[in-house]
Amino acid sequence: MRTAHRVETVRAAETRLMDRLPDGALMARAATGLATAAAELLRRVYGSRVCLLVGSGDNGGDTLHAGAALARRGAGVSAVLLSPGRAHAGGLAALRAAGGLVLEAPEAAGESEVPGEVTRRVREADLVLDGIVGIGGKGGLRPVAARLARTAYEGRPAILAVDLPSGIDADSGEVNGDAVRADATVTFGTYKPGLLIDPGREHVGALRLVPIGIEPGAPDLEALQYADVAALLPVPGVESDKYRRGVVGIAAGSTRYPGAPVLAVTGALRGGAGAVRYAGSAADAVTARHPETLVSSGLPSEAGRVQAWVVGPGLGDGDEARAALDDVLATDVPLLMDADALSLAGPDRIRARTAPTLLTPHAGEAARLLGADRADVEARRLDAVRALADRLGATVLLKGSTTLIADPGGTSPVRVNATGTSWLATAGAGDVLSGLAGSLLATGLPPREAASAAAHLHGLAARRAAGGGRGGAPITAYDVAEAIPGAWRDVREG
Template identity: 45%
Template sequence: MDSVFTVAEIRRAEEATGDLLASGELMQRAASALASVVLDELGDRPRGRRVLLAVGSGNNGGDALWAGVRLLRRGVRVDAWRTADAVHEEGWAAFVAAGGREVDAMSALEALVDADLVVDGVLGIGGRGGLRGAAAVFAQACADTQTPVIAVDLPSGLEGDSCVALPSFAADVTVTFGGRKACQVLQPAASRCGRVVVVDIGLDLGEPELWTWSAADVAAHYPWPGPDSDKYARGVVGVDTGSATYPGAAVLATMGAVYGGAGMVRYLGAARDAVVAALPNVVTAAGRVQAWLVGSGWGSRPDASAIVAWCLGEGLPTVVDADALFALGDATLGGHVLLTPHAGELARLLSVERSAVEADPAGHARRAASETGAVVLLKGASQYVAEPSGRVTLAVGGPAWTAQAGSGDTLAGLCAAMLAAGRPAGEAALLGASLQAIAARNFPGPRPPQDLVRHVADVIPMLRSPGLDR
């Protein structure tokens, strides 16, 4: 499990270092690590290679300049474009003294033809509103010429605490200091960060506000069956999904529970013939249930509120998806209930605009969990699991191929299987979302959800294999 820190947390930790910050030692540590990454990217023979620094007025520019000094000492040809009137004076003096050369904006654009890579040190974690002017033109030129970019701390233009992909550099590698920032893990901003290298420069960051799961966490928390396991030990999922209008949702949600590893699935909804035709192992008779899944594909169901109230009244772990989200009424929820909205559904639940949820998904998921008392899985390119305690954790990320109709139905079924196996709602949500993402990584392409969910059964045993794409 990895931690993600806010800009305020990073700044407090930097200030707490006292003399290390004031003396410039933190900058030297950052510059040394940055230069090392640049040299790795340049390969075994860096002498004579060409690096172009885009240098702003802040500490990121200073990091880039001091890294440039180290590169010059290794025989790398380094030019620097000062993107602002001011510059880190000590770093600039050292850069020039070491043989670095200044170029202007037009020369910097022309230099991209021969540059082996660009170091982006224009803006730091205090940047706001995206790139503008000549810096924005240069960033686009780097992309157009496919010149590799190494970003200092974060790609200039992104905001450290935001998931929004503002006008920015698109980095191949981001060398970040102290800990990951939100923009480096939250989509779509994370797509502009490339490979993220976290460098320990001696900050004491404490407890973060956001966590991220990895495949190792999935392997550690998955409910592996043992020699004494039977179908009840593995969990029985009760499913009431689908309708005459949306029978596919019933099939897909049930498939999620089956391929997620449930010991038994009881389908008790309105599309029994379609479900049994696709999954003859599914039981359609009432009986023992250890977790419920309701709502996917219900449409306008007159008895929706009564069904939701009855399921919640059972006191069993329950996944409330899609149409059932708006049939909660005054029902008392708890940490054993998992709500699985997408951004539009969460906006409707909270009576806000969808754009507000998309601008601050973690904050709105946290608010929903606090107000309802339930665990909330906010679905999307990044999948947020918010608990009533305020903790928010990101599931393992997957490719954009999963953004298609039906993926949410299979995801709800996966989560229900984890609940039935005894996993707490927060873990169940992270397991379900992560398994779907890992399957999409390892079996990429435009696979429909009914095919992708079958591959979940393939990747589950692979979780303990070193060959898995994590």
């Protein structure tokens, strides 16, 4: 499990530890880890050119100490002080003692006064260390810092962010104005939520944790790794039969959207349930693709027993849609609500449910349920997913470039999905996810676990389908569904 903690929690843990350690010990640990990561990025330290962007706080202190260590190993290190009078004194002395060069580009002087020598040092560096702000940062980069970050980004240097890319909000991943775009980030003690959630996450690059000994306790955010997901995935026992494995029902589709239920069924068939029932008007399309589906065209409750229902994909908003929705809302089995079902049901009827309920909105659907703007939801996903879960009294999986899962009540950490690819932003991918998550619900997993395992497999399947590291190729939602068994095997086999 990868865990992240909010700034307040990190600071409290640091204070507890610092009380037991000599002054400067934590910063020394942080700087050592940072210098090691910088050396790996540089490959050859001796003779390399390193430029430090240094703000007024301890983040700048870490950076100056790491710069001093690199200078001692033969790098040519220059530090650009953005608040010259307030730079970390110990770090500055260490850098000077190691032969580093100190330059100034005061924020107060403004963008037009940045000395040419500073711009040249940034542009010509092999590596720029972003020590502008860390967890003490508020808001986006100020103009001088923004300009230097841009110079580095547009030039040749690799950019290594110290603790977090300056300008992103550590607690939420919100980016309010300009922020550093790093090739790599070295974070200290624990992950910060903003490193794992977009839009902040996009700025992070390769992420590495340097332990410094803090014990921050229960996390605010967590990301399941292979082993965590493997422990959740149901495996049929020797005595299993299709009913004991769980049966999932899909109430979806309309004459206008006959394809969505096919995709939901495709995901469901690969999600661990022993059988999939389909209730709705697209029975022919479903059996044409999946003859193994048990189909019916009446109301869901007349289709036979299931251990979980999925309602919504392609349901539309006609009378049949409303009747199907009313019918499944009246059942007491676990229910996954997606797409049209979310807007048709509305907040009050969702809140009124007492059986386990999982909602899978994308940002637009979440915004409608919250009465907010889509852009606000995307800028502050963590707040949005928590607020939705609390207000609707249901587990919420918020889709998008970062997928988050929250239970109501705020007692358990929000989950962030660690897999995926932007190729997944393709029509119908959400339908596959709802079938997959519904199937896992039917096997008996609670909503939070079913949602987490489904999101993980779905993202992994998309990566397998799209192929290749940084590249990849366009995929269809159906490709994602077909890649689920391979993703499942990857997870189970570690």
